Amino acid sequence: MGWLTALALLVGIPWGLFAINLTLNNLLFPSEMYTPFSSLLLLIAVTFLATWALRQKPGFEEIFDDINKDDEPRVLSATQNKYKTSALSEDNLQHIANKLENAMQxxxxxxxxxxSLPILAKSINTSSNYISQTLNERLQVNFFDYVNGYRVKHAKNELTNSNKTVLDIAMDAGFNSKSAFYTAFKKYTGITPMQYRKQHTSL
Known part of the structure; x- marks a missing residue:
C-alpha cells in the first residue's frame, strides 16, 4: 500500500499543479509557476520511481543478495522450510513416488x-501439495522437469526407431510446440533432436 500511495501522489501532485496553473492562465492571470517547478517534480518522481522499482522483489535486490551464494543449498533450504509442517513421513513420500513412477512408466x-499438476493428482488420487512435496524432497525435481524428462526419453526412442518428423514426435511425446520440445530436449541431452537422430539412428 505504501508503494501504491507514493505512486498515486507522484502522479496526482503534478497533475493537480498543472490544473491550477491552467486555471490561473485562462481565468485570472498568466502564470509561469508550473514550468520550472514541473522539471523539479519530474526529476524527483523519476528518481523515486527508479529507486523503489529496484527495491521490489523479485528484482535486482534478490539477485545481488544471492550472487555470492550457492544456489542449490538455498533452494533445498527453502523447500525444507516450505514443507516442515507437513504430515508426510518418509514412507508416505516413497509411496507417492512409486505411484508417480507407475503413472509415468x-x-x-x-x-x-x-x-497439469491437478490432473496428475487426480490420476493417482493424491493431493497436488503432496505430489509437489514428493517431487521436491524425494526426487529433487519440479513438476515440469519431471514430466519433460519422461517426454524427452519417449522422444529419444522415437527419433532412433522411427521415420516420423521431429514435429510429429514432439506432439506424440506430449509437447505443445516444437520450440518447447527443442528447449527441453537440449536441456536433457545437450544436443538438438536432429543431431541425436543422426548419432543414434538405427534405420
Missing amino acids: QEKIYLNAAL
Missing part, C-alpha cells in the same frame, strides 16, 4: 499434452 500419462 505404465500408464504413460506424460503423453497427455494437457497434463
Whole structure:
C-alpha cells in the first residue's frame, strides 16, 4: 500500500499543479509557476520511481543478495522450510513416488499434452501439495522437469526407431510446440533432436 500511495501522489501532485496553473492562465492571470517547478517534480518522481522499482522483489535486490551464494543449498533450504509442517513421513513420500513412477512408466500419462499438476493428482488420487512435496524432497525435481524428462526419453526412442518428423514426435511425446520440445530436449541431452537422430539412428 505504501508503494501504491507514493505512486498515486507522484502522479496526482503534478497533475493537480498543472490544473491550477491552467486555471490561473485562462481565468485570472498568466502564470509561469508550473514550468520550472514541473522539471523539479519530474526529476524527483523519476528518481523515486527508479529507486523503489529496484527495491521490489523479485528484482535486482534478490539477485545481488544471492550472487555470492550457492544456489542449490538455498533452494533445498527453502523447500525444507516450505514443507516442515507437513504430515508426510518418509514412507508416505516413497509411496507417492512409486505411484508417480507407475503413472509415468505404465500408464504413460506424460503423453497427455494437457497434463497439469491437478490432473496428475487426480490420476493417482493424491493431493497436488503432496505430489509437489514428493517431487521436491524425494526426487529433487519440479513438476515440469519431471514430466519433460519422461517426454524427452519417449522422444529419444522415437527419433532412433522411427521415420516420423521431429514435429510429429514432439506432439506424440506430449509437447505443445516444437520450440518447447527443442528447449527441453537440449536441456536433457545437450544436443538438438536432429543431431541425436543422426548419432543414434538405427534405420
